[in-house]
Each structure stands twice: as structure tokens, then as C-alpha cells.
Amino acid sequence: MPVSIRDVAQRAGVSVGTVSNVLNRPGEVSAESVQRVSQAIDDLGYVRNDAARKLRAGISTTVGFVVLDGQNPFYNDVVRGAEDEASSHGIAILYGNTDEDPSREKVYLDLFREQQVRGLLLAPFGDVLRQLRRLRSAGIATVLVDRFSADGEFSSVSVDSIAGGRLAVEHLIETGRRRIAFVGGPFELRQMNDRLAGARAAAENAAVHVDLEVVATTSMTVEEGVAAGARILARPRRDWPDALFAANDLIALGLLQSLVSGGRMLVPDEIAIIGFDDTIFAAAAAVPLSSIRQPSRMIGRTALRIVLEEAADPDSIPRQTVFPPELVVRRSTTG
Amino acid sequence: MPVSIRDVAQRAGVSVGTVSNVLNRPGEVSAESVQRVSQAIDDLGYVRNDAARKLRAGISTTVGFVVLDGQNPFYNDVVRGAEDEASSHGIAILYGNTDEDPSREKVYLDLFREQQVRGLLLAPFGDVLRQLRRLRSAGIATVLVDRFSADGEFSSVSVDSIAGGRLAVEHLIETGRRRIAFVGGPFELRQMNDRLAGARAAAENAAVHVDLEVVATTSMTVEEGVAAGARILARPRRDWPDALFAANDLIALGLLQSLVSGGRMLVPDEIAIIGFDDTIFAAAAAVPLSSIRQPSRMIGRTALRIVLEEAADPDSIPRQTVFPPELVVRRSTTG
DNA sequence: GACAGTACATGAATCGTTTCAGGTGGGTTT
DNA sequence: AAACCCACCTGAAACGATTCATGTACTGTC
Numbered sequence: 001m002p003v004s005i006r007d008v009a010q011r012a013g014v015s016v017g018t019v020s021n022v023l024n025r026p027g028e029v030s031a032e033s034v035q036r037v038s039q040a041i042d043d044l045g046y047v048r049n050d051a052a053r054k055l056r057a058g059i060s061t062t063v064g065f066v067v068l069d070g071q072n073p074f075y076n077d078v079v080r081g082a083e084d085e086a087s088s089h090g091i092a093i094l095y096g097n098t099d100e101d102p103s104r105e106k107v108y109l110d111l112f113r114e115q116q117v118r119g120l121l122l123a124p125f126g127d128v129l130r131q132l133r134r135l136r137s138a139g140i141a142t143v144l145v146d147r148f149s150a151d152g153e154f155s156s157v158s159v160d161s162i163a164g165g166r167l168a169v170e171h172l173i174e175t176g177r178r179r180i181a182f183v184g185g186p187f188e189l190r191q192m193n194d195r196l197a198g199a200r201a202a203a204e205n206a207a208v209h210v211d212l213e214v215v216a217t218t219s220m221t222v223e224e225g226v227a228a229g230a231r232i233l234a235r236p237r238r239d240w241p242d243a244l245f246a247a248n249d250l251i252a253l254g255l256l257q258s259l260v261s262g263g264r265m266l267v268p269d270e271i272a273i274i275g276f277d278d279t280i281f282a283a284a285a286a287v288p289l290s291s292i293r294q295p296s297r298m299i300g301r302t303a304l305r306i307v308l309e310e311a312a313d314p315d316s317i318p319r320q321t322v323f324p325p326e327l328v329v330r331r332s333t334t335g
Numbered sequence: 336m337p338v339s340i341r342d343v344a345q346r347a348g349v350s351v352g353t354v355s356n357v358l359n360r361p362g363e364v365s366a367e368s369v370q371r372v373s374q375a376i377d378d379l380g381y382v383r384n385d386a387a388r389k390l391r392a393g394i395s396t397t398v399g400f401v402v403l404d405g406q407n408p409f410y411n412d413v414v415r416g417a418e419d420e421a422s423s424h425g426i427a428i429l430y431g432n433t434d435e436d437p438s439r440e441k442v443y444l445d446l447f448r449e450q451q452v453r454g455l456l457l458a459p460f461g462d463v464l465r466q467l468r469r470l471r472s473a474g475i476a477t478v479l480v481d482r483f484s485a486d487g488e489f490s491s492v493s494v495d496s497i498a499g500g501r502l503a504v505e506h507l508i509e510t511g512r513r514r515i516a517f518v519g520g521p522f523e524l525r526q527m528n529d530r531l532a533g534a535r536a537a538a539e540n541a542a543v544h545v546d547l548e549v550v551a552t553t554s555m556t557v558e559e560g561v562a563a564g565a566r567i568l569a570r571p572r573r574d575w576p577d578a579l580f581a582a583n584d585l586i587a588l589g590l591l592q593s594l595v596s597g598g599r600m601l602v603p604d605e606i607a608i609i610g611f612d613d614t615i616f617a618a619a620a621a622v623p624l625s626s627i628r629q630p631s632r633m634i635g636r637t638a639l640r641i642v643l644e645e646a647a648d649p650d651s652i653p654r655q656t657v658f659p660p661e662l663v664v665r666r667s668t669t670g
Numbered sequence: 671g672a673c674a675g676t677a678c679a680t681g682a683a684t685c686g687t688t689t690c691a692g693g694t695g696g697g698t699t700t
Numbered sequence: 701a702a703a704c705c706c707a708c709c710t711g712a713a714a715c716g717a718t719t720c721a722t723g724t725a726c727t728g729t730c
Contacts, residue, residue: 002474047448047473048449049451050386050449050451051385051386055390070414076406080406092446093431096418096422113382115396115397222619283592284588284620
């Protein structure tokens with residue numbers, strides 16, 4: 001039932017070696033053979049058995065991609081970029097979503113190792129250094145996504161989160177805000193700390209006095225944003241901040257939902273909100289959301305390209321690719 | 336460098352067959368052997384080579400999932416459900432997103448066939464019947480997702496779109512709307528036609544007279560929703576509908592964006608909007624969006640379970656699993 | 671016509687697992 | 701003590717592709 005290279009060879013009247021050559025280096029085969037083999041392949045509906053190929057040639061045609069939040073449109077965009085690049089190389093993507101759960105992350109890393117992926121793209125959450133090293137020694141290259149690899153041990157593709165945080169807060173200050181809250185978490189995430197650090201830098205370097213407080217969330221979801229918004233509103237009015245810098249758009253949307261619920265339209269007049277990522281939903285929000293744009297597809301494309309290069313050359317030196325963030329101003333910050 | 340089952344066998348002082356048995360049927364091996372082999376595996380950091388396993392045993396440990404819109408949170412939820420089920424079986428998901436492009440769809444189907452996935456989950460867009468049949472004859476089971484398989488040739492897991500359409504329009508009529516526009520497309524999609532059919536049925540069976548027009552979009556995206564909204568607003572005011580039923584939440588969000596842009600807050604007073612899918616963004620929208628909820632994770636879980644069952648039993652009969660939709664009322668339809 | 675060089679084609683060996691027919695040794699039955 | 705069972709182990713064959721050393725046939729040169 002399953003048709004193998006041998007069947008093709010027989011039908012085309014050539015040896016298996018020739019069929020393999022037609023498949024892999026058509027240039028080294030006579031035009032006639034190419035023609036006859038192609039014909040036989042069509043007739044028989046032959047498809048290469050990737051397992052056998054992988055086994056013998058050691059060439060894997062899959063790349064793993066593990067993201068930390070599958071609900072976040074930002075990661076969907078990144079994956080989409082990776083996909084484009086991958087399919088142009090005939091490579092398929094093994095996808096895993098950890099939902100910020102270190103044990104799920106571990107499971108996926110093991111699973112993908114067993115699958116012997118060609119390389120791994122990872123938006124890390126937990127402490128995976130040991131595992132990544134083991135992957136490397138098994139010949140699997142890893143590129144970190146959305147996370148600068150400070151020690152330079154692995155390649156990474158990310159946006160300058162510090163600059164992003166600064167952009168956001170500078171914008172808030174310029175538009176007259178003075179009591180700013182950074183809403184985000186968990187702070188195990190490096191990006192999180194960087195965004196906050198950028199925010200702090202902007203606040204400190206401002207010509208005017210600016211208060212910057214931190215409202216911590218346990219994850220970067222809409223629900224957490226809603227909850228944080230409720231906590232803020234529960235304070236006496238004089239203790240409200242006049243601007244919120246959300247660690248990502250999901251949190252920002254949650255905040256927005258709190259602040260406009262029950263017909264209270266506090267944004268942007270009383271409180272400005274700015275998000276991060278500039279996902280497709282930012283523009284469609286209750287109040288169109290200002291945000292810090294990341295070139296998400298480009299991040300995905302680039303990461304995939306790098307991982308393939310590293311897989312091809314195991315001695316390559318890890319490199320950090322950092323894109324600049326971009327401020328996108330919408331109604332939520334401009335009364 | 337790479338450690339094989341032979342290395343493990345040697346270190347444990349047993350034969351390769353025994354190691355394999357420890358891995359696959361530990362019950363049939365003496366406790367001592369299990370212990371020694373496990374020890375050796377740990378010492379050596381051995382991981383099974385999935386390619387070899389797949390080649391010899393013909394057992395694949397991946398399932399393909401091809402969705403038609405990776406930006407749509409609905410599909411992300413479905414994938415998440417499938418993921419949960421998959422990882423509990425040690426199965427990895429090969430992910431592909433076609434973005435409503437039939438040629439991409441074809442590419443992924445070929446790619447996944449080459450990978451010899453255990454089964455395939457597919458939210459189809461184009462005409463893939465021929466390809467699916469070929470996959471089947473190659474021993475790869477397919478389960479259609481979010482699409483009822485009318486002819487019963489393949490298994491499917493979906494929500495009753497007709498009922499969903501009816502629910503939506505009945506709700507609009509009950510809340511006093513009489514001039515309803517269905518905004519959606521493309522109509523190559525069966526779900527699309529079903530949702531519209533349900534809407535028509537509700538309009539026709541209503542006790543009062545109801546107008547139902549169709550505003551066609553070329554895809555189910557926010558941008559298309561925005562464009563459709565603009566077209567509607569461009570009409571003389573007396574020709575405006577008083578309610579919009581969007582084929583999914585993304586379109587609904589786009590419509591909303593048009594209708595509240597420039598400070599015009601037409602929703603819900605002048606125009607009601609209801610979406611479909613009840614994605615996480617519906618509640619966070621400009622005006623919290625009424626929608627028709629699909630049990631998305633459950634759809635994913637179920638589809639994966641079924642595809643595994645069918646892979647295990649090639650003679651199983653295709654079955655259609657249909658979940659009921661659920662009306663979720665929010666501000667966008669209740670003045 | 672001998673020789674080298676070119677252009678292709680061949681098929682056996684190989685990758686790392688799983689499978690399975692056959693083997694071993696000790697215990698139980700008759 | 702012969703016959704049989706049982707629990708466990710062994711090792712070679714097989715999966716389907718790729719690789720590579722070895723052929724073969726033809727062209728052109730001197």
C-alpha cells in the first residue's frame with residue numbers, strides 16, 4: 001500500500017540511487033532519468049518518507065516553536081512570520097504553548113528533542129538553561145524569541161524592551177501625565193523587568209517630577225488586567241494614577257474594560273492607558289489603544305532564519321538581534 | 336555523540352531487545368532489568384530517536400493541525416484544547432495556518448503527509464476533498480474542525496452554525512430590531528452559509544416583519560469589518576440597518592470600530608451588533624460585544640481524541656460531533 | 671587504437687529502532 | 701527423571717531513505 005522509493009525505481013526502470021538523486025540533486029542526473037522518475041512519482045503518488053530520510057541523513061525538516069502564551073496575538077504574529085519563512089524552506093513547525101507553566105515548558109522541550117527538531121524557537125518562561133544546553137549538545141540550536149539573551153549564550157531575536165518602556169512613559173509625560181502606574185507581571189520575565197526599567201529611566205530623566213508605581217499582576221492576560229483595574233478603582237479617587245502603562249496589550253484591554261465598565265468613561269480624560277505589542281486588537285479597543293509596536297512577523301521570520309543558519313553551522317557564534325520598538329499613538333492617551 | 340539504544344544496552348549489560356522492551360512494555364521485563372536499563376538511560380542521557388521508531392514501527396507521534404486563520408483567537412483556543420489532549424498522549428502538534436489561501440492549504444497537507452503525521456485536524460478553506468482522500472488511503476485520518484461534514488465522508492467536530500445564526504437573529508428581533516444586516520464572507524465557507532441560513536430562518540419565522548440583508552466581506556478579519564462598517568455608514572441614514580450580525584467576532588470588532596470612530600457612539604442605541612465565537616476580546620471591546628459562544632477548547636480536545644481513535648482503528652466509521660452554540664448577551668445589543 | 675576524462679548509473683551498507691522466532695534456565699508435574 | 705511450563709532474554713531482520721565506492725559507456729586526443 002505505501003509506495004516507497006523502490007517502487008518508484010522499479011516503475012521508472014532505474015536504481016533507487018538514481019531516484020534519490022532525482023529527488024535531491026536533479027542536476028547530476030540525465031534529463032531523461034529525471035523525466036522518467038518524475039513520471040513514475042506522479043503515477044504512483046509517491047511521497048518521501050520523512051522518518052527514513054531523517055534517520056539516515058540526520059536532516060530534520062521540523063523546527064519547534066514554544067511560546068509562553070498562545071492567546072496572545074503578538075505570539076500568533078511571530079509564529080506567522082516564522083511559518084512563512086519555514087514553509088519557503090519546506091520546513092514544518094512543531095508548536096507548543098506553555099501558558100506560563102514551567103512544567104509544560106519542560107515537557108515540550110523533551111518532546112521536541114525526541115522529535116529531533118532541526119532547531120528550536122523559544123519564548124522562554126521558566127529556567128530552561130540546563131535543558132537548552134542539553135539540546136545544544138544534542139545538536140539542536142535554540143533561538144530565544146522576545147527575550148534578549150543577556151549572557152550571549154544563545155542567539156536571540158527581540159525588541160529593545162527598555163527603549164519600549166522609555167518610549168511609553170516619555171509619551172505619557174509629554175502628554176501631561178505625572179502619576180503613572182506600571183501594570184504587569186510576573187517579574188520572573190526579563191522583558192517585564194526591562195519594560196519597567198525603561199519606564200523608570202524615563203520617569204527619572206524627566207524634567208518634571210513624576211511618580212511611578214508598580215501594580216503587579218500574576219500573568220499577562222485580559223483577566224489580570226481587569227482585576228488590576230478593579231483594584232485601582234477601589235482606591236480613594238485622590239490616589240488614582242493619571243496614566244497606566246500596561247506590560248502588554250492584553251493587560252491594557254483588561255484595564256480598559258474595568259475603567260469603562262458601568263458606563264464610566266474615564267479614558268483618556270482622567271486616566272490614560274498605553275499598552276505594549278500593538279496587536280490587531282489595540283486599534284479595535286473600547287478606546288483605541290496607544291501602544292508600543294513590535295515588528296512581530298519580522299521577529300518570527302528572523303528567528304527562523306537564524307535557527308536554520310545555526311543548525312547548518314554548529315560552530316556559529318550566538319548573536320543578539322534587537323529591533324527598535326515604535327510608539328503608536330491612539331485615543332487612549334490623547335484627551 | 337548521539338547515544339543510541341545500543342549504547343544503553345551495552346552499559347546496562349543487556350540486549351537491545353530488552354532495552355526496547357523496557358521502553359515499551361516494562362511489564363514484560365524483570366524488575367532488575369528495568370532498574371538497570373533506567374539507570375543506564377539516565378547516566379547516558381538517552382532520548383529515543385523518534386525517526387527510527389516511526390520508520391520501523393510506523394507509529395507517528397505527531398498530529399497535524401491546519402487552521403484557516405491563525406489570527407483568530409477562536410482557533411487559538413481550539414488549538415489549545417487539542418494541545419492539552421495531545422501532550423497527555425505524548426503527541427506533538429505540527430501547526431499550519433493557511434490564512435484562507437488554498438495554495439497554502441495544499442502545501443501544508445503535502446508537508447504533513449510527508450511527515451507522516453498520525454492524523455490531521457483541519458479547519459478547511461478550499462476544496463481539499465481529493466487530498467484528504469489521498470491522505471486517508473495513505474493511512475492518515477482526518478477530522479474536520481469547525482466544519483460539519485455534510486456528506487459524512489470524514490469525521491468532524493463543530494458547532495451547529497445554523498442554530499447559532501438563529502440564536503443571534505432571534506435575540507436581535509426580541510430586542511426590537513427589524514432591519515438586520517448579516518456581515519460576513521467568503522461564502523465558500525460552509526459555516527458562513529450555515530450562519531446565514533440560521534439567520535434567515537429566524538427572520539422568516541419571526542412574528543413580525545424583519546428585513547435581512549447581506550453585506551459581503553472577502554474574509555473574516557477586523558479590517559474587513561472596518562471596511563464593511565464604512566460602507567454601511569456611507570449610505571443615507573434612512574438606509575442604515577438597525578442591527579448587524581457579524582459572521583465572527585473579528586468582523587464585529589471591525590464594525591464596532593467604524594461605528595464608534597470619530598466619537599460617533601452609535602452602538603447599541605442606533606445599531607446593535609452581535610458577533611460569533613465569543614473570543615476573549617469580545618468582552619473587552621469598545622462596547623462589550625454580544626456573541627454566540629462556541630466551546631472552543633472542547634472542540635479541540637474532542638477533535639484530537641477522535642483523530643487518535645481513528646488512527647488506531649482504520650475501519651472506524653466517520654462521525655459528526657456537533658456542539659450547541661450559546662448566546663452571550665452584552666451591551667452591544669442591549670440599549 | 672590506446673588512453674584519459676566525463677557523465678551517469680548502480681546497489682550494498684547504513685542510520686536506530688521494533689519485532690519476533692528461538693533460546694535458556696529454573697520450577698512443577700507426572 | 702522425563703516432560704512440560706513459564707518468565708525472561710537474545711539477536712538478527714526489517715522499515716525506507718541516503719551515500720558512496722565502483723561500474724559502464726561514450727567522447728575526444730594524440
